[in-house]
Amino acid sequence: MVAQPPAIALYVLIGSALLAGLWRWRHRHLVARERMLAELVAERTYQLEHEKRDLESARAALALKASHDALTGLLNRSGVLEAMAEELQACAHGGHPLAVVLIDLDHFKLVNDEHGHLVGDAVLAKVGARLTACLRDSDKVGRYGGEELLLLLPGMSRHSQHRLRAIHEKLSLAPYEVGAARPLQVTCSVGVAWFRSGDNAATLLARADEALYRAKRHGRNRIEPEEPESSVA
Numbered sequence: 475m476v477a478q479p480p481a482i483a484l485y486v487l488i489g490s491a492l493l494a495g496l497w498r499w500r501h502r503h504l505v506a507r508e509r510m511l512a513e514l515v516a517e518r519t520y521q522l523e524h525e526k527r528d529l530e531s532a533r534a535a536l537a538l539k540a541s542h543d544a545l546t547g548l549l550n551r552s553g554v555l556e557a558m559a560e561e562l563q564a565c566a567h568g569g570h571p572l573a574v575v576l577i578d579l580d581h582f583k584l585v586n587d588e589h590g591h592l593v594g595d596a597v598l599a600k601v602g603a604r605l606t607a608c609l610r611d612s613d614k615v616g617r618y619g620g621e622e623l624l625l626l627l628p629g630m631s632r633h634s635q636h637r638l639r640a641i642h643e644k645l646s647l648a649p650y651e652v653g654a655a656r657p658l659q660v661t662c663s664v665g666v667a668w669f670r671s672g673d674n675a676a677t678l679l680a681r682a683d684e685a686l687y688r689a690k691r692h693g694r695n696r697i698e699p700e701e702p703e704s705s706v707a
């Protein structure tokens with residue numbers, strides 16, 4: 475039996491409707507799938523960015539721990555010596571002055587012996603905070619060892635030592651309130667040397683240490699500059 479034209483038209487219409495419905499279903503399915511994939515990509519991208527930030531923070535924390543003293547927040551010995559090497563290289567190329575300053579807290583052993591190491595540590599932390607407050611962005615300071623600090627002052631010549639006097643006063647004049655029975659008066663001795671052509675870290679630190687020794691020998695709580703170059707021969 476041959477289908478009549480109206481029946482054929484009906485079949486075509488039904489087929490077209492089925493195909494259109496199938497196409498719409500597939501289109502909606504593809505759109506939903508694309509949306510889901512986009513959401514998954516966005517979520518994974520966010521996770522990766524978050525992990526990257528965490529990794530960068532962890533690396534920064536490790537770098538800080540490697541180069542800074544946990545007690546004072548200042549550079550540690552290796553960190554400040556690395557900063558000094560960079561400053562010496564800059565001086566050798568640029569010719570600008572550099573003051574290298576050794577600071578030693580006077581009779582600090584007595585603070586630890588009489589008040590305990592916790593109080594001594596608190597004093598060191600306060601010293602670090604006071605010192606940091608005095609510095610410019612270009613200055614560097616580190617805990618060189620025990621109660622000894624190493625300060626690098628680029629641009630400070632022999633004729634502009636007022637900053638050094640201000641730093642000494644900041645550290646020595648006001649007592650330290652650190653939870654002891656009474657505020658503690660802690661002074662410091664300071665030795666300073668300046669970069670000379672041909673200097674390396676060892677020679678410069680040796681002259682600063684010599685000056686620091688003279689400051690202690692002459693009564694402490696004072697600043698002693700290095701001997702003039704003409705007298706060192």
